[in-house]
Amino acid sequence: MKSGNVESVLKAPRPKRSKWTHTWREYKKNKYMFFMLFPILVWYAIFHYGPLYGVQLAFKDFSPIRGIWGSEWVGFEYFKFLFFQSPDFLRILKNTVIISCYNIIFGFPAPIILALLMNEIRFGLFKRVAQSISYIPHFFSWVVLSGIIMMMLSPTHGPINYLLSLVNIDPIYFLADSNYFRSTLVVTNIWKEIGWGTIIYLAALTGVDPTLFEAAKIDGADRFKQIRHISIPSILPVITIMFILSLGGILNAGFDQIFNLYSPTVYNVSDIIDTYVYRAGIVNGQFGLTTAVGLFKNIIGITLVLGTNYVVKKMGQEGVL
Template identity: 80%
Template sequence: MQNAVQPKTKRAKRLKLNLRATWNEYKKSKYLFLMLVPTLVWYVIFHYGPLYGVQLAFKEFSPMKGIWGSPWVGLEHFKFLFFQSPDFLRIFRNTVLISLYNIVFGFPAPIILALLLNELRFKFFKRIAQSISYIPHFFSWVVLAGIITVMLSPSEGPVNYILKMLGMEPIYFLADTQYFRSTLVATGIWKEIGWGTIIYLAALSGVDPTLYEAAKIDGASRPKQTWYITLPSILPVITIMFILSLGGILNAGFDQIFNLYNPAVYEVADIIDTYVYRAGILGAQFGLTTAVGLFKNIIGITLVLTTNYIVKKLGQEGVL
């Protein structure tokens, strides 16, 4: 009996010592932790605080009664959404399609740009190229939407002016259902491609240069060095970013679409977020739109966990 008690006592002592050592480390770095306070407060207020309102998805909200006083309706909002709403299937399809296009075409774009920038040997030109590619990220979609509208104008825009010079008919990029999604993907890549390269360039800076030297001795060309050394070296970073991208598959980009779309392209451009804005903010259907948001978040976290599990099974590092 005494032999059984002794290991427990030792484990308790080790745990106590570890806790004390950890606490001492925290005390040494207390000023660094103080710098985290504004971020933690921001997350508590804007991310965890709103979770209180999730219950609206199961209530018939009345402003006079408040959230607590509003009557429960169970899954009625979800039943209406999935089986009775004439718009939900269309907006869900649009959201998934636009997000998939962004992943298929937008996800590899910063990786390719980072690889190209990494091959540049003229540092001055490399810095200029990076700076130019970063600039659109710092403009809001309100500003960029105005620029894009002017650039793609069928009557005065330079893009359609070039098409007319080539003998082609002008294209209504922002008012034609055939071209609107392609325009969304292209402008989204243009805005974020430079900013997305930051992570991959940081990962590329950590690749061991001796690997390239050994490959040169073996006669490997630059494309082979990229394929067999560079890409495998940054594959863990690519994997993590891909998992996070799949988690946001139902976030098709409210700011971008809201500032670019119009009733002529609702059929292909109306997504979950724009529907929530119209039904929730303008139509005051708070319970229904909360149900839509909850459904979207459940799909997102399910995709993250599933992809993370598959990636780990394939031998790569996940996010969890």
Template identity: 80%
Template sequence: MDNYNTASVESVTKAVKRKEPKWGQTWREYKKNKYLFFMLIPVLIWYAIFHYGPLYGVLLAFKDFSPRLGIIGSPWVGLDHFKFLFFQSPDFMRIFRNTVLISIYNIVFGFPAPIILALILNEIRSGWFKKIAQSISYVPHFFSWVVLSGIVIVMLSPSEGPVNYLLNMVGIEPIYFLADTDYFRSTLVGTGIWKEIGWGTIIYLAALTGIDPTLYEAAVIDGANRRKQIWYITIPSILPVISIMLILSLGGILNAGFDQIFNLYNPAVYEVADVIDTYVYRAGIVGAQFGLTTAVGLFKNVIGIMLVLGANYVVKKMGQEGVL
């Protein structure tokens, strides 16, 4: 019996020593689920062609591009485009400031909006009313800014718009929302929230359905009212989702919304409405300054990556799940 026990211990010890390396286990998992990975091939091809392939064009940021010579044949200019943007361009700092300010306004006011709406919808006990409210809030998302901008222009018209008509009824002079630098940014943020608030609630409503109902039952037994249940149970339960969405939002902080601004702005509000994307359109598409606008895009992407990494680091330090 002693010999048998000794042999068993030795065999177990040898098996532990011969433990399969981690890469071997991973490869066996790949082989086991090979058909699932085959389904990923079209997605990988799409990303390779439309996301990684165009990275070749980043070379334009360091060249004086000529269509006749092509990207490879065009002469190198090094960091000249970046020097022009940061030290010589009379418009870039104003454009950069506008982009950051509009993006910050969108995050400060627009990011919490779908969370608040999701919490409100979650508290509605009438099923039919909840469905109608959700459907109405989703509708604007499915329209492009080309369509919605026409609606916004009509609604905010100083002469015929219903908004100014109501203001006139209470004795307030007509406001030129889309032609007044004092109101344009607020109008951008407000209409942006109106368009996306419903669609943004989908993720948070899905997160709310995953909360254990027994937590609320225990809170009721302890005497917690609805406000305390939301504050101490609901919000902490969806905090990981909120943190991930915030990280992703910070990554696009320099994407102030080209479609919306391009369809709503005009020369009267260029001072507060002109952003990086509209500048790239005018200089790159209209002015054919491809090297300069590529440098602007590269700068914007580098800032976005830095913000994502920084926000991810801070969120992890706070004990929440990050994206990396």
């Protein structure tokens, strides 16, 4: 073959592989990984996407005898009732937003602060013990923890009120007084979840280049300045993503916790959307009304996630989409 022909063959454009061919090759290359992923996909399909079939209950006068398809359409009647006729829904919505905002304002920074503090501990044994102790409450259900909390906060024989009595403070009914109930919810929720929340931030902190801290020490930066100028900026993308996801659940104020701790004396400040759905749907059988409430929650949640993600990306940070 002549040299000119060789050069022409080498310079000839190779046929481009289609996007689908490349994708199929990647799937085939990692087929065992996808086999491991298959049970998770099935689980999501059955328990997350399958129930979407029942969303139409929000627009129907559901009858168990006639079924979902046979029930009569009522349009937006349930939504009109919730927002314009229900005497309780706006108060319940207000309680939900207030409790969720308290949890975000006070509960969201708590694991970040704890992770930053634990990252500064140099004594390995103490650090591991402290982490283990902080994780333990997460693994207990609110049914168990509510009994512990009621015992600790009892106005008659609880240790908290006993300590208050030592400084001549009258017993406080933390779980029966509207002035203290929301604060009690926030504090106990932080106590339960703060240790578990630190896992993500501690994992992010382990990925920070140690030479950055060494260089900062040489430049005379103390521990506080190292945290401010190295640790926090390094985990800021993780903080941003977690914050976006937290805003998406702003209408989830914690059914398990509130259901096990509240009582009729504090309904005015503790009755939230999820407890309302429990009474209306499970107790009274108003399935269409409760489906409308759930659809409203999901619309608000996805709107907040997309809106916050858009704003965060405009500010130059990493988003979730």
